[in-house]
Amino acid sequence: DTEVTQTPKHLVMGMTNKKSLKCEQHMGHRAMYWYKQKAKKPPELMFVYSYEKLSINESVPSRFSPECPNSSLLNLHLHALQPEDSALYLCASRSTGTYTYNEQFFGPGTRLTVL
Amino acid sequence: KQEVTQIPAALSVPEGENLVLNCSFTDSAIYNLQWFRQDPGKGLTSLLLIQSSQREQTSGRLNASLDKSSGRSTLYIAASQPGDSATYLCLKGGYQKVTFGTGTKLQVIP
Numbered sequence: 001d002t003e004v005t006q007t008p009k010h011l012v013m014g015m016t017n018k019k020s021l022k023c024e025q026h027m028g029h030r031a032m033y034w035y036k037q038k039a040k041k042p043p044e045l046m047f048v049y050s051y052e053k054l055s056i057n058e059s060v061p062s063r064f065s066p067e068c069p070n071s072s073l074l075n076l077h078l079h080a081l082q083p084e085d086s087a088l089y090l091c092a093s094r095s096t097g098t099y100t101y102n103e104q105f106f107g108p109g110t111r112l113t114v115l
Numbered sequence: 116k117q118e119v120t121q122i123p124a125a126l127s128v129p130e131g132e133n134l135v136l137n138c139s140f141t142d143s144a145i146y147n148l149q150w151f152r153q154d155p156g157k158g159l160t161s162l163l164l165i166q167s168s169q170r171e172q173t174s175g176r177l178n179a180s181l182d183k184s185s186g187r188s189t190l191y192i193a194a195s196q197p198g199d200s201a202t203y204l205c206l207k208g209g210y211q212k213v214t215f216g217t218g219t220k221l222q223v224i225p
Contacts, residue, residue, distance in 0.1 A: 033213075042204055042215035043159075056212060090158060103149055104206065104213070108158040 003027075004107035006091050012113045015081060021110045023074040023091030032074040033104065034066060035090040043090055049074060050096065081114045088112075118142075119207050121216040129224050132195050136219045138188040138205035147208040148181050148188045152201040153218075159204065163190070195223045 004025045013019050023032065030051050035043035048056035049068040057066075063085075065077040074091055088111055092104040119140045128134055138148070147166050151159040163172045163179040165188065171180040178191040188205055200223050205216040 042218050044215075045213060048212075088156075092159075103147075103161055103164040104208075105161065106151075106159040111156070 004091055004093055004105050006107035006110050008110060010111045014115050018079045021076040021089055023107055024072055025093040026072055029093035030071060030096045031094040033092040034076055037088040037090055083114050086112055086114045119214045119216040121205060121219045123219060125220045127222045127224060128195055130195060130197060133193050134195055136190040136203050138216045140186045140207050143183055143186055144209060145183055145207055149206040150179050150190050151204045153204060154201050197223050197225050199223050
């Protein structure tokens, strides 16, 4: 199974709402990523988890709060978002081989609209 | 800040043509280079991965090369088809940090 799943596919939320995005993989990958992609732009790295620990935070505003409760699951908690946060949010995972840097597998994304 | 640039930004070719997409990076510290395609509004589909110790990889009509000394990777698509129309992205892999290229939007005209 080489699949990364993301739920929900679409999310519309108001600026005062709290919501969460979910990402799951069962490939035994111990590195997981969140990216944000605006229209007609490449994905931008937000967070990296390695062995369930946050290893990279690309100066993302605190209204985005990542969580990695176990090795298969990655969440992104959203609170008090702004309309400019509307984007496609992509999750990816990668196996952590000792001598090779392995490929990333991406989920289909969650299309987020903030009203 | 790492920069990864893809040229051209957009490309339109007739069906059957062979074509080359370019990916250039300024920081020579690289673990691997991965090529993706992205269809509109969709996630990313991995095409090829080249480790830093390799020079090229092939999959079907696709061939990707990596030249670390010049900071460049190319994706060669042979005998292009309308189904190849998509945005192509390269991803430069560091130890943990990764950086996407700016993307090339390809249109193959029947």
